[in-house]
Amino acid sequence: MNVLLANIFAIYRRELQSYFAAPWAYVIAAIFWAIGAFLFTIITFSDNGIIAQGQIYDMQVQAGGQLPPIDFAYELIRMFLSTLGFIVLFILPILSMGLYTEERKRGTLELLATSPITNWAVAVGKLLAVVTFFATLILPLMVYQAIVLSAANPPIQPLVFLWPHLGLLLLGAAVLSLGMFISSLTDSTIVAAIATFGLLVVLWLMDTIADRLPGVLGTGLAHLSLLKHYTNLVLGIVDTSSLMVFGSYIFLGIFLTAQSIEAFRFQRS
Amino acid sequence: MIEVEHLSKLYGATPAIQDITFSVESGEILGFLGPNGAGKTTTMRILSGYLPASGGTAKIAGFEVHEQSMEVRQRIGYLPENPPLYLDMTIEAFLDFVARIKGVSAGDRANRVNYALEKCNLTERRKTLIRKLSKGFRQRVGIAQAIVHDPPVIILDEPTVGLDPRQIIDVRNLIKGLAGDHTVILSTHILPEVSMTCDRVAIINRGQVxxxxxxxxxxxxxxxxxxxxxxxxxxxxxxxxxxxxVKGVTDLEQLSSVSHSDGIHSYWRVRSDAPDAGRELTIALVRNGLHLYEMRRVQASLEDVFLQLTTEEKTEIAERIEADSSPESLNSDAVSIEEGMP
Structure with a gap:
């Protein structure tokens, strides 16, 4: 057990190291933060942003209008995180594309495959590392949201703030896990990125298709939809089945990766 | 320490190696000699557990390389054909990483990394990014990662490729220094490499020993x-x-002749199977009043050895080994055999 953890940690450490050494990682981070900041500004401060709407709402209430109660802080989180959930679908394939393709191209897979370390440990270490990197992308966004939301009156519950972000992290982890599997299938980074993006489009469409399909098929498909479960978490609907679905996707990705590397070792000529 | 029996590997229908059998004793260095495409890399990959064999067995320290892969992996250091390097790491960080995944304990790690750095003459460049290293340095980092965890068995696939002559000597000495404590199997297509570093040699051609x-x-x-x-x-x-x-001459060929002011110079190639062919030739020439301007031993290349080994009957070879054991041919000329294989 200790050996296994040490192995996972060794892989994790090496992967993280390479993110810090890679210029493209900084570029991705910069682009993601710029987009995030831009969206947040629009959603919060623009002419029909949350604050403006809140002011109009207050004025109407003061003028004696009978309006349903609206939690604007909650609305802000919901709008921002839903948009982010869409944006990350473009970022995630780029994060996962090199996970195994580089190892295959450089021949370092041969080092890993002949070291006393299991394919599982390698896959788990890699996934943890890339999820960590993804988490560092999200963290600054949480900081400025927290600053803005601290002005909310009445104050928001910490969990209302945390669940959607945990959801974002889980969505990321699930997608990265599948992306990792795809990157284990090819030598080409570009192919891995495009294939992962293609898979995401399918997963995304699944949501729409599920709504139109009748009966069990529709509900079944809806249940598998990552975006649906993400939306639930963003809305604050915390359901163990949602967590299970994310967990299953993550496990599936790791499992398939380990299998594909094992198979690659067998068929390779 | 290493036992290979009837090993074969097919790529599709094409056999890469067929029915290979050999063994390496503990502490010994075995050279695996053959031209490119003979199946050296395939054999190395099977031994390291990277590829499964199509037939036969290979055991390292008593463990079957594929069935008991983890046991074997703990006991081998392996330098593949292309050194497996993470270009974005420094030499030191990379060796530390390898030591970790090879299961070197935290207390030993720094020592082992230093040992490998020193053995491969990398200490001064330890903080250099691997990306910035030349081919020769990268090859040495590749060797360093194969020895960093002090494995009992070391498998080196073409360890001196890409090195300059000075580094080749260093690496050969390094490998020689590993014998005794380690069992080493190295593949090469360079004949002198074998004669200088290895105790024993297995010659492989077209997938067969x-x-x-x-x-x-x-x-x-x-x-x-x-x-x-x-x-x-x-x-x-x-x-x-x-x-x-002349006694022992088996084949005589006139290469050319050139007219000089003092007469005609003729050029000849003489093949002899006498152990002291050189002496016999000179004596005969002097006795018959022929003037000798140049005499040169044509060095056998790896190609010749293969031709010899693959065309002649095995019994003949065995007889020849017994018959010929002239000691002078062992030392002085061994170094300068043509590094002839493309």
Whole structure:
């Protein structure tokens, strides 16, 4: 057990190291933060942003209008995180594309495959590392949201703030896990990125298709939809089945990766 | 320590290696010698557990390389054909990483990394990014990662490729220094590499082991059918008669002749199977008044050895090894054998 953890940690450490050494990682981070900041500004401060709407709402209430109660802080989180959930679908394939393709191209897979370390440990270490990197992308966004939301009156519950972000992290982890599997299938980074993006489009469409399909098929498909479960978490609907679905996707990705590397070792000529 | 029996590997329908059998004793260095495409890398990959064999068994320290892969992986250091390096790491960080995944304990790690750095002459460059290293340095980092965890068995696939002559000598000495404590198997297509570093040699051609020998025996065998090139002055017909009558001459060929102011110079290639062919030739020439301008031993190349080994009957080879054991051919000339294989 200790050996296994040490192995996972060794892989994790090496992967993280390479993110810090890679210029493209900084570029991705910069682009993601710029987009995030831009969206947040629009959603919060623009002419029909949350604050403006809140002011109009207050004025109407003061003028004696009978309006349903609206939690604007909650609305802000919901709008921002839903948009982010869409944006990350473009970022995630780029994060996962090199996970195994580089190892295959450089021949370092041969080092890993002949070291006393299991394919599982390698896959788990890699996934943890890339999820960590993804988490560092999200963290600054949480900081400025927290600053803005601290002005909310009445104050928001910490969990209302945390669940959607945990959801974002889980969505990321699930997608990265599948992306990792795809990157284990090819030598080409570009192919891995495009294939992962293609898979995401399918997963995304699944949501729409599920709504139109009748009966069990529709509900079944809806249940598998990552975006649906993400939306639930963003809305604050915390359901163990949602967590299970994310967990299953993550496990599936790791499992398939380990299998594909094992198979690659067998068929390779 | 390493036992390979009837090993074979098919890529689709094409056999890469067929029915390979050899063994390496503990503490020994075995050279795996063959031209490119002979199946050396395939064999190395099977031994390391990276590829499964199609048939036969390979055992390292008593463990079957594929069935008990984890046991084997703990006991081997492996340098693949292309050194497996993470370009974005420094040499030191990379070796530390390898030590970690090879299961070196935290307390030993720094020591082992230092040891590997020192052995491979990398200490001064330890903080350099691997991306910035030349081919020769990268190859040395590749060797360092194969020895960093002090494995009992070390598998090196073409360890001196890409090194300059000075580094080649260093690496050969390094490998020689590993013998005793480690069992080493190295593949190469360079003959002198084997004669200088290995205790024993297995020669592989077209996927089959054509001979396994102690290195000295191989060298003897190579010089057994040695050829000389001569430049003579005098009557061509007379020269032909004299040369053809020298004891042990099996083949005589006139290469060319050139007119000089002092007469005609003729060029000859003489093949002899006498152990002291050089002496016999010179004595005969001097006795018959032929002037010798140049005499040169044509060094056997790996190609010749293969040709010899793959065309002749095995019994003949065995006889020849027994018959010829002239000691002078072992030392002085062994170094300068042509590094001839493309």
């Amino acid at each position: 054509v001979a396994t020998n102690r290195t000295e025996e191989l060298t003897t065998q190579m010089f057994a059918g040695s050829a000389y090139e001569l430049e003579l002055d005098g009557e061509i017909e007379q020269a032909r008669t004299v040369l053809s009558q």
